[in-house]
Amino acid sequence: MISDKKRVKGEVLLEIKGLKIEGLSEDVWNPIIKGIDLTLKRGEVLGLIGESGAGKSTLGLAGMGFARPGCRISAGSIVFDGMDLTRLSDAEKRKLWGKRVAYVAQSAAASFNPAHKLIEQYAEAPVWHGVMGTAAAHKQAIDLYGRLRLPAPETIGFRYPHQVSGGQLQRAMTAMAMACRPDLLVFDEPTTALDVTTQIEVLAAIKDVVKQFHTAAIYITHDLAVVAQMADRIMVLRYGELVEEAPTGRMLADPQQAYTKSLWAVRSLRKDEQAGDEVLLRVEHVDASYGGSLKVLEDVSVTVPRGRTVAVVGESGSGKSTLARAITGLLPPTKGSVVFDGKPLPPALKDRSKDLLRRMQMIYQMPDTALNPRRRVRDIIGRPLQHQLGLTGAARDKRVVELLRLIELDERYIDRLPSELSGGQKQRVCIARALAVNPDLIICDEVTSALDQIVAEEILKLLLRLQRELKVSYLYITHDLATVKAIADEIVVMHRGRVVQSGAKSAVLKPPHHPYTDLLLASVPEMRTGWLEEVLARRQPADR
Amino acid sequence: MNTVSAPLRNIKARRTAYQSVVRTLKTAPISAWFGMIVILFYAICAIFAPLIAPYGQAEVIGKAYELSSARSWLGTDQIGRDLLSRMIYGARNTIGIALLTTSFSFVLGGSLGVLAALKRGWLDQGISRVVDAFLAIPVLIFALMLLAVAGRSITNLILILALLDSTRVFRLSRAVALNVVVMDFVESARLRGEGMRWIVFKEIVPNILPPLITEFGLRFCFVFLTISALSFLGVGIQPPTADWGSMVAENKSLITFGRAAPLYPAAAIALLTVAVNFVVDWFLQKTGGLPDDI
Numbered sequence: 070m071i072s073d074k075k076r077v078k079g080e081v082l083l084e085i086k087g088l089k090i091e092g093l094s095e096d097v098w099n100p101i102i103k104g105i106d107l108t109l110k111r112g113e114v115l116g117l118i119g120e121s122g123a124g125k126s127t128l129g130l131a132g133m134g135f136a137r138p139g140c141r142i143s144a145g146s147i148v149f150d151g152m153d154l155t156r157l158s159d160a161e162k163r164k165l166w167g168k169r170v171a172y173v174a175q176s177a178a179a180s181f182n183p184a185h186k187l188i189e190q191y192a193e194a195p196v197w198h199g200v201m202g203t204a205a206a207h208k209q210a211i212d213l214y215g216r217l218r219l220p221a222p223e224t225i226g227f228r229y230p231h232q233v234s235g236g237q238l239q240r241a242m243t244a245m246a247m248a249c250r251p252d253l254l255v256f257d258e259p260t261t262a263l264d265v266t267t268q269i270e271v272l273a274a275i276k277d278v279v280k281q282f283h284t285a286a287i288y289i290t291h292d293l294a295v296v297a298q299m300a301d302r303i304m305v306l307r308y309g310e311l312v313e314e315a316p317t318g319r320m321l322a323d324p325q326q327a328y329t330k331s332l333w334a335v336r337s338l339r340k341d342e343q344a345g346d347e348v349l350l351r352v353e354h355v356d357a358s359y360g361g362s363l364k365v366l367e368d369v370s371v372t373v374p375r376g377r378t379v380a381v382v383g384e385s386g387s388g389k390s391t392l393a394r395a396i397t398g399l400l401p402p403t404k405g406s407v408v409f410d411g412k413p414l415p416p417a418l419k420d421r422s423k424d425l426l427r428r429m430q431m432i433y434q435m436p437d438t439a440l441n442p443r444r445r446v447r448d449i450i451g452r453p454l455q456h457q458l459g460l461t462g463a464a465r466d467k468r469v470v471e472l473l474r475l476i477e478l479d480e481r482y483i484d485r486l487p488s489e490l491s492g493g494q495k496q497r498v499c500i501a502r503a504l505a506v507n508p509d510l511i512i513c514d515e516v517t518s519a520l521d522q523i524v525a526e527e528i529l530k531l532l533l534r535l536q537r538e539l540k541v542s543y544l545y546i547t548h549d550l551a552t553v554k555a556i557a558d559e560i561v562v563m564h565r566g567r568v569v570q571s572g573a574k575s576a577v578l579k580p581p582h583h584p585y586t587d588l589l590l591a592s593v594p595e596m597r598t599g600w601l602e603e604v605l606a607r608r609q610p611a612d613r
Numbered sequence: 614m615n616t617v618s619a620p621l622r623n624i625k626a627r628r629t630a631y632q633s634v635v636r637t638l639k640t641a642p643i644s645a646w647f648g649m650i651v652i653l654f655y656a657i658c659a660i661f662a663p664l665i666a667p668y669g670q671a672e673v674i675g676k677a678y679e680l681s682s683a684r685s686w687l688g689t690d691q692i693g694r695d696l697l698s699r700m701i702y703g704a705r706n707t708i709g710i711a712l713l714t715t716s717f718s719f720v721l722g723g724s725l726g727v728l729a730a731l732k733r734g735w736l737d738q739g740i741s742r743v744v745d746a747f748l749a750i751p752v753l754i755f756a757l758m759l760l761a762v763a764g765r766s767i768t769n770l771i772l773i774l775a776l777l778d779s780t781r782v783f784r785l786s787r788a789v790a791l792n793v794v795v796m797d798f799v800e801s802a803r804l805r806g807e808g809m810r811w812i813v814f815k816e817i818v819p820n821i822l823p824p825l826i827t828e829f830g831l832r833f834c835f836v837f838l839t840i841s842a843l844s845f846l847g848v849g850i851q852p853p854t855a856d857w858g859s860m861v862a863e864n865k866s867l868i869t870f871g872r873a874a875p876l877y878p879a880a881a882i883a884l885l886t887v888a889v890n891f892v893v894d895w896f897l898q899k900t901g902g903l904p905d906d907i
């Protein structure tokens with residue numbers, strides 16, 4: 070094992086100077102990173118934040134001397150512990166990777182080989198690099214699993230990746246990256262795909278080991294509250310350029326640049342709740358299952374008032390999306406009924422009239438898969454107009470342009486394909502498609518969770534404006550409580566297919582909470598340093 | 614307005630169809646060019662056969678087994694017909710029939726595949742098991758058997774081969790369509806109350822076209838080889854219609870006399886197969902990966 074003594078905290082480990090990286094698209098090399106300097110000392114955690122496309126991941130990988138296929142490092146130097154990585158051959162870099170520099174990817178599920186046990190994959194790098202034998206590696210893995218607070222550290226390594234949960238897998242991957250006690254770890258959004266309640270455990274575990282081994286780390290994320298917990302210093306990137314760099318405390322308290330300030334302001338959107346007077350949708354004691362005896366929904370009752378927003382909150386697997394499918398008729402409930410505008414809805418989609426379908430619309434989480442990549446905006450928005458309202462030709466096009474204006478795009482976008490739009494613009498087009506036929510209810514399934522925070526906030530503002538103007542109701546499914554605060558009038562908290570708490574926003578968010586609501590609320594990272602430690606300190610007795 | 618928080622993305626310049634074709638061709642590798650030129654040459658031969666060929670396909674112009682001469686460039690066959698003319702007509706017959714067969718098999722296999730992916734349940738299970746049973750029997754033997762039962766005619770040949778080949782097309786189109794039917798835009802169309810035809814032809818088919826086109830090229834080669842093999846065995850295209858498989862069979866004994874006559878149709882078969890594969894390879898490379906890349 071490499072001794073920890075030779076690691077002198079404070080010594081410069083990684084120094085990047087004037088780095089430029091270009092990416093190939095359509096036969097042209099476009100700049101991705103436009104000249105960035107970066108210094109990282111041993112034992113220091115550097116947070117890289119910015120929107121998608123800002124070059125965070127590219128820069129993080131460059132810290133390992135790696136450029137993705139289709140990218141090239143065109144200028145600058147990357148000096149890691151005295152070696153210029155830009156001049157090393159691939160074979161020489163391979164000797165470093167996994168041993169002295171390691172990488173933790175966003176999706177652990179996609180990064181583990183499903184055919185091998187966790188501990189076998191853990192041992193791969195140290196054995197290949199000749200750091201230790203298999204037996205020693207297994208022993209060390211168990212130690213590290215314990216430090217990362219994985220349950221049953223002695224045995225968990227002998228499971229296959231599909232036999233452990235997402236949060237555990239992410240910690241197992243962190244353990245794997247730590248196997249050779251690297252000097253530098255690169256974390257690329259390691260908790261983005263996790264629920265808040267799981268995220269907190271992973272964050273705490275990562276923070277612990279990084280501290281114990283004095284490992285330097287680059288922590289890439291778009292979540293500001295997370296970076297506030299993890300990093301000693303923060304760099305804000307935009308369009309491949311450095312916007313601002315400062316120690317975490319100062320960066321949070323006193324951001325200098327307008328862009329950074331706008332990032333900081335994102336989570337401040339609030340909506341004053343209003344009670345609804347007329348009930349539009351009433352879900353009554355609904356059970357649903359995907360065949361078999363396992364109920365995904367059990368005795369769920371939800372009421373949506375006209376012109377208001379009801380947020381359905383819960384972690385993944387709580388049955389939120391199934392509720393949406395039960396309402397839309399894609400998965401007819403096995404018990405209970407759904408009443409829409411005073412009349413019971415036919416359970417199955419095929420029994421519903423065209424007009425009923427028109428009045429209930431849906432917006433999805435991933436705008437990429439919600440839009441047919443082969444159809445232009447004109448047809449995507451125009452088709453419901455034609456199919457459900459019978460508009461054709463010029464009248465249809467005129468309405469499409471009106472709708473584009475409504476969602477704050479304009480007629481120039483009418484002939485674009487989805488691939489020619491940004492993520493936020495795509496989601497706007499999805500909203501326009503739903504609005505096209507003047508629905509009474511729009512079911513929004515995690516519509517902002519695939520978007521950057523700034524873009525997400527714009528979408529939320531748009532949804533709020535549209536509700537004011539058009540009096541449409543939203544059933545808003547989300548796991549993000551910040552979004553709930555921003556948009557909801559009423560909240561329904563779901564856990565394992567059941568409603569655990571529901572009511573007006575202020576009532577649900579005000580203590581005393583249901584224990585599960587409390588856990589959800591307490592797990593949402595706050596934008597200040599030291600929050601993680603406080604939460605952990607509070608939970609300690611219960612956890613151990 | 615803060616809509617445009619990022620600078621407008623670099624939009625691909627709009628090109629007319631002609632411009633994009635020219636642009637694509639310019640980047641084609643030499644193997645693809647070779648393939649395209651060969652295919653074009655074959656196509657011209659096939660389409661304009663009566664104009665190009667010096668004699669008719671069944672026209673006897675001299676004695677049997679004449680050597681090549683100014684009158685007949687490649688010599689004559691066993692009953693004195695011009696080999697060159699029969700080669701040219703052979704292109705028309707063999708390629709035409711193969712193309713027709715492949716098209717039928719795609720219409721049948723493709724639509725069933727998409728339908729099975731969309732409907733799932735017993736329909737999918739039913740068709741898939743029948744297809745599995747078909748796939749368990751070697752195509753050539755099965756085709757020989759069915760041709761023996763149904764009788765030798767070009768119509769039967771086309772229908773039987775199309776049926777047998779459609780099983781392979783079914784498997785592919787079902788597999789690629791399965792990836793598309795789970796997309797939210799298909800669900801969105803369902804929630805809109807769209808009919809089956811719209812969902813299949815407007816939402817699904819455009820997104821599975823690139824792999825299907827590639828498969829079309831490959832299946833065409835296999836069908837073409839199978840037809841040639843059947844003709845060689847005497848149950849495919851019947852005399853006096855010229856076709857390459859039977860031409861190899863009719864002239865095969867000449868090889869023992871050092872004559873190249875059976876090699877000409879054999880080479881024609883091989884060359885076309887190679888050429889189509891070159892073009893398909895290039896297309897596969899161009900469209901490789903995600904279907905949303907144009």
